[in-house]
Amino acid sequence: MAVQPRPVDTLTAQFVQVGEPFVEFAPLLPSGSFGPFRSLGIIDTAEFAKVVNLIQLRSSQSGVSVLVREDVQSFDATLNVGIFQHSPENMQLIFASSTLSSIAGGTVSVVDDAFTLTGSPRDFLDLTNQLLDEPLTSLTAAEILAEAVGTGQGGTFGETLGDFALDFKILVIGDVTLYTETSVLGVVTDRTADLVAGVPAATEIGINVGATTTSGQITYPAGEAPASGVTIAVTYEPTFAFVENTDFTVDPDDGRVRLLSFETATPSTDELREFQPMEASYDYTAVTRDDINPYTQFVFQGKTRVRLLTDIGINLVWPIPRTSIRITDDAFTFNRDEFQVSTLAIQLLDAGGAAPFGVAQIYQETP
16 A cells, blocks of 8 residues: 555644544445545544354263353444544534535525514614625515404594504505405405595595504594494505614624614604514625534444554554444533544444455554
8 A cells, every 4th residue: 555644634733633543434425436535533442342152062971061162143343433523524424414515605685584673772683694794775664464453343433533553653555555344244345445644534544644653543434433343454564764873773793683763662753663573684694504404314334444643653554345333322512622522433344255344554664
């Protein structure tokens, strides 16, 4: 075999493996061929055992004597490997995953990322992503679908405000896209075309608009109030125009928005109300990553190469033609120390032929 140089990555502060027997693994691919070798880590322990069957032969002489013969049934060899190099491919082995997907980085556009206001204007509200590219493409109040605003009481309201009001303010009548009344018999009447701003005429329905304390309240002229039992639902989207650093501020690194124009418990002329659903559109910088679905595969087939390479002294290269990898019974935690030394068990398998477990090559010194 040609001279085996030491890999560069075993000489760094992160991978202190000089003079240690380290292990490389080449996975068996669905095509039947093997992938390239990749470095896993150093041998933590090696366990070699044989499984035997004891045959007892009873003699035919007077008295009883027993001859025990050992019949070797199988050979079991396991290398426990401490994983120092947590590459995505090695993490796939540690997480026992049949999947590994590379997600490319770059600028990603997000449209209408939903979030909800809290009861405090001081709260930063989390968006789905981080590393935003300021400014936001848009910040809007979300559409409110089929909000139930009340049930007809059969009364005559005239110009008096009744119990019918939207949860959130609207500035113009065009914010309302659907107004329906449903009778107790299930008959739906769409009266959106009859909506007007402010005071309604005899056959119309009025909705107060503008950033006022009564914005969104519904009025009916005499004789037009919904009959008793009629349910009222309204779909609308408040069309506020938000200006950064006036109405909101952005924390781009953590992907957070803070609203500055905000209505609290006391009604005012401010636009937004507590717990109002919002939507933000923006660009963010996605970081390249690898996604792994843990614990979908428990054994990995492949071949292994053990290498012990020193500056002076004995060097060992042992290609093992058939192995499998599995998670050990050792505890695996995510704390800072133990996570750095995960353990996998490599099982030596019988590959058949004259050298079923490969041939270990020992060199007396480094050339």
